[in-house]
Amino acid sequence: MSLLDVLTEEVIAVPLSSCDKNGAIRELIALVRKSGKISNEDEVYDAVMMREDKSSTGLEKGIAVPHAKTAAVNKIAAAIGISRDGIDFGSLDGKPSKLIFLILAPPAQSGPHVAMLSEIARMTQHPGLCNELVEAKSAAKVLSILNGED
Numbered sequence: 001m002s003l004l005d006v007l008t009e010e011v012i013a014v015p016l017s018s019c020d021k022n023g024a025i026r027e028l029i030a031l032v033r034k035s036g037k038i039s040n041e042d043e044v045y046d047a048v049m050m051r052e053d054k055s056s057t058g059l060e061k062g063i064a065v066p067h068a069k070t071a072a073v074n075k076i077a078a079a080i081g082i083s084r085d086g087i088d089f090g091s092l093d094g095k096p097s098k099l100i101f102l103i104l105a106p107p108a109q110s111g112p113h114v115a116m117l118s119e120i121a122r123m124t125q126h127p128g129l130c131n132e133l134v135e136a137k138s139a140a141k142v143l144s145i146l147n148g149e150d
Helices: 021-034 041-054 110-123 127-135 139-146
Strands: 067-069 077-087 097-105
Touching: 021 041, 021 077, 021 097, 041 067, 041 097, 067 110, 077 127, 097 110, 097 127, 127 139
Parallel strands: 067 097
Antiparallel strands: 077 097
């Protein structure tokens, strides 16, 4: 399953209104809840934060990928948040994260979960793509960029 298989405009925040890690994670979880893909927002938040406590999901080059496995979802779900100023996710390079990809999966779906994390890692190796996403003015534009339509 691809990231594009689970993304819709309703789970993309352009821009994120939150300016800290906890707020950004809550905001993205709320988008997934509103889309009808999770049953318990607090349970999902706790699972994501438990994962964050193990080690930061802030990568390098302005990317963060908070993720968790939780029984509060029955199939893999994702959301994207864009913060033009960036949010401190404790990234490996010390830089703020501007592209935040939230990935949620049921406990029994390790394969698709890992595959989606790998897809994001590959995709974000392209600085031009990341810059385009950060500059996007709408959720529709984000989807268009990810679909290679721009």
